[in-house]
Amino acid sequence: SFELLNKFRDPELCGKVLETLRTELSGGLRFMEVCGTHTVAIFQSGLRSLLPEEIVHLSGPGCPVCVTHESEVNAFLDLAGRDGVIMATFGDLMRVPGHQGRNLKKAQADGARVKVVYSPFDTLKLARENPGDLVVFIGVGFETTAPTIAATMKMAREQGIGNLRVLCFHKTVPAALEALLADERAGIEGFILPGHVSAIIGLEPYRFIADKYGKSAVIAGFEPLDILQALLSMVRWRNAGEARVVNSYTRIVSDAGNAKAREIMYEVFQPTDALWRGIGCIPGSGLEIRPDWESFDAGKEFGIVIEEGPALPGCKCGDILKGIKRPDECPLFKKACTPANPVGPCMVSTEGSCAAYYKYKLD
Ligand code: SF4
Numbered sequence: 001s002f003e004l005l006n007k008f009r010d011p012e013l014c015g016k017v018l019e020t021l022r023t024e025l026s027g028g029l030r031f032m033e034v035c036g037t038h039t040v041a042i043f044q045s046g047l048r049s050l051l052p053e054e055i056v057h058l059s060g061p062g063c064p065v066c067v068t069h070e071s072e073v074n075a076f077l078d079l080a081g082r083d084g085v086i087m088a089t090f091g092d093l094m095r096v097p098g099h100q101g102r103n104l105k106k107a108q109a110d111g112a113r114v115k116v117v118y119s120p121f122d123t124l125k126l127a128r129e130n131p132g133d134l135v136v137f138i139g140v141g142f143e144t145t146a147p148t149i150a151a152t153m154k155m156a157r158e159q160g161i162g163n164l165r166v167l168c169f170h171k172t173v174p175a176a177l178e179a180l181l182a183d184e185r186a187g188i189e190g191f192i193l194p195g196h197v198s199a200i201i202g203l204e205p206y207r208f209i210a211d212k213y214g215k216s217a218v219i220a221g222f223e224p225l226d227i228l229q230a231l232l233s234m235v236r237w238r239n240a241g242e243a244r245v246v247n248s249y250t251r252i253v254s255d256a257g258n259a260k261a262r263e264i265m266y267e268v269f270q271p272t273d274a275l276w277r278g279i280g281c282i283p284g285s286g287l288e289i290r291p292d293w294e295s296f297d298a299g300k301e302f303g304i305v306i307e308e309g310p311a312l313p314g315c316k317c318g319d320i321l322k323g324i325k326r327p328d329e330c331p332l333f334k335k336a337c338t339p340a341n342p343v344g345p346c347m348v349s350t351e352g353s354c355a356a357y358y359k360y361k362l363d
Pocket of ligand 1: 317330331332333334337338342343344345347348
């Protein structure tokens with residue numbers, strides 16, 4: 001309800017928690033928020049400028065567009081030029097740059113058939129209306145979007161739609177967090193875990209953060225009070241010499257997650273290794289289409305190979321996604337790279353850290 005929501009935005013309550021946080025904070029705290037929506041919430045609410053200086057805020061690899069590997073971008077750009085192919089995509093992929101500044105928007109201007117859809121289910125209609133073409137949906141995103149795409153494939157099969165394909169570049173969050181923790185350069189001391197992904201996977205897959213790495217993590221909502229309380233909890237646990245993984249977003253996320261959504265997702269997809277932009281290959285951190293569903297697999301049909309290649313020259317997105325650098329430490333930030341003229345994906349997506357730094361004028 002609005003009343004409940006207002007409570008989580010109440011300036012007086014937030015002020016009190018902030019004060020307590022200042023008092024109890026001993027030493028700094030380097031925390032990372034994993035979800036692009038948290039990134040935007042932290043900037044938009046003004047929290048970032050209110051937090052004590054010793055709290056270092058890092059934006060992690062939670063923006064699906066930002067972590068889509070350049071080789072994956074080049075793969076869908078190549079497909080977009082083919083005869084008989086209609087590419088279907090979420091709008092935020094349109095301006096992601098691949099090779100030599102190419103992107104889907106430019107490909108569209110050059111005649112490629114690219115359709116922006118708002119839901120994967122829209123591709124069913126598109127496929128029905130274009131029986132002589134292949135409709136290829138670009139599947140990016142985490143455990144939040146993958147179940148909907150799996151459900152779309154199931155519906156296509158039930159409805160006998162034979163010309164829908166999925167280019168499957170889905171990624172899963174916990175394995176990426178483990179890769180970040182294993183890289184000590186970022187020195188991450190705690191995570192604010194993504195609300196939407198956690199609503200699907202629940203609390204269990206994050207336990208290793210405390211058990212194996214001795215760090216804390218909180219599944220938190222997107223309101224200022226949610227975020228402040230998560231930070232205060234992490235500070236308190238650390239002061240007490242503890243590490244915990246806790247779900248504080250119980251008004252939306254159940255500890256068990258959404259078993260039905262996971263069932264649909266794993267009926268169609270299975271874990272595989274995946275390349276993350278700037279991070280490289282993370283074992284078991286991606287989803288691929290199961291052999292039973294191979295007739296939907298655009299990657300197999302077109303022989304697409306995803307491999308490490310040269311990164312975008314000068315772009316530091318990789319280091320930013322790993323928490324090693326901040327956007328304003330990239331030499332191209334606000335100079336060669338702006339939202340109107342993005343060099344890397346972190347500046348393209350509204351949920352990307354570089355775009356957030358730019359928009360909220362932090363440098
Ligand atoms: Fe890449 Fe631009 Fe961000 Fe630099 S400012 S890391 S070039 S997206």
